[in-house]
Amino acid sequence: MIFVQILVNGLVLGSLYACIAAGFSLVWGVLNVINLMHGSFIVLGAYLALGLYLSIGLAPWWSLAVAAVLFFGIGYLIQRFLINRVIAAPVLLSLTLTFGLDLIIQNAMLYVFKADYRSLKLDPALGSLAFGSVVVPVDRLIAMIFALLLTLALYIVLRKSRVGRAIVAVRVDQGAARLLGVNIPSIYAIAFGIGTAMAASAGTLLALTFPIAPVASYAFLGKAFVVCVLGGLGSVPGAVLGGLLLGLVETFGAYALGPEFAVMLSFGLLILFLVVRPQGILGRWGFE
């Protein structure tokens, strides 16, 4: 039965990883920008959920909507006025720009929230569900369901909506999209806004399951990297597959080898994939 329990833990963790990585993958795939602020947006979302819960008692899954709207705006403005200016330059410049912006956000977070780890404890606690000997805490189950719903929502937006089709068009062939009248800078800003909104929304859910601190951002960023490379860049199904795979590898790896090997395993897997199959499991385009 321990096998089923690990499987369930891995899937719960994996859904959260998928949600973390979906927005990161969108930005990387469409804009060819690696957004080093992604981890910090996740942590900011988590602090937002914590703040709203402590001040007005709003449950994290409702804070998700607040975070999505607020951070879409923030992301849109950052892309529109800052990153769009270096989007045509070599990748080194956009990467360094997001690193500089992340330093500023990190400094601000340390100043405002201090460096301590904090966690969101629901009162009353939700307890856990038992299926035979397999136990799942209800708050984790809720986080998993919302993470999957959020990722599904992104998928539907990209598949069905007008702006979503424009984003995909820019990703597939930017020149052709421009010829057809797509406003590229505006689509970049919207895509970056969506990526930022996904990060912060995922953060509100992570507040339920992980302790939060400004420095936690780097661990989340690392997961986003690995998931993107595993699943394939810029595709939502790729992020889901990569996220679930990483969740399972980490939980089974931690069980078989010991928890200290989980990080080594995920980065080893990352390098292996980059060498053997850099386009990811589902990827077709995007590999230079």
Place this chain on the structure above:
Amino acid sequence: MSKYIILGVVLVGLAAAPLTGDTYLMRMATLACMYAVMAASWNLIGGLTGYPSFGTAAFFGLGAYTSGILATLGVALPVSIAAAGVVAFVVAAIIGFILLRLKGHYFAIATLACVELLREIANSATDLTGGGMGLNIPRNADLGIFAEASLFFFAMWGLLALTAVVCLVVERSKIGFALSCIRQAEGAAEMIGINSTLYKTLAFALSGVFVAMAGGVYASWVHYIEPGDVFDILLTIKPVVMALIGGVGSSVGAIVGAIVYIAAEEVIWRNYLDFSSGIIGLTVVGLVLFLPHGLGSLHLRLRGKAVTP
């Protein structure tokens, strides 16, 4: 010609630090030399060849641990530092051969993952590295504070002089020409008969050697290393920013950028402790947006010419 004059002035200026007899100033000068070695080394692969490597910290840590472990076994300082360089050359050549087929962000991420992987290995190989407890490196002899500070300053300074000479020779040689061909158009470079795999791997291996030797000197200098300290991701990022300050592609620019950065960082640290990283962040953002070609392009800006990233 002017870059040789600038380099000469910088090296002589740094060498004057011990004359002041001020150990604080010597500490800063040693740090400046260390980062200058790393920035100039990064420029070989990141600037000249155009492959955005984020693996600098991997070689720094590798060198620190190689030389640190040898030192605990009683090996003399110069031998342990040379060994760090040799180990890094071999490891960098292997990693480079495997990873240099990737481009752009993929290469950046793969080299970043190498840093994480090596840090985790250093954390887990407790028997060899002391794991998270860190590694104490014995002093060579009891020299006294000033003599010891001078020893490590001149070790770092000598390493910088060596790095600068090698970088300038590479830039001027056939290798440097091949590398800039690869940066501009790798496919075309292959067409005219440049063995791009060989040259890229060589550039990556060379960029690892001096960083590892700097790591080796650093380990003996501070007497104590731990994985989070020598595999710090900032050790990867700072040299890139320094090269950006000096103007990517020029090794003398990278060296000047390193000195400017270390001086600015120290001033900011002393005056605005709570906001130091934020101010550095603002500087980086300003640099990328307004002076993407480094301080050297300032005169173009001032004359109102367009400087596009």
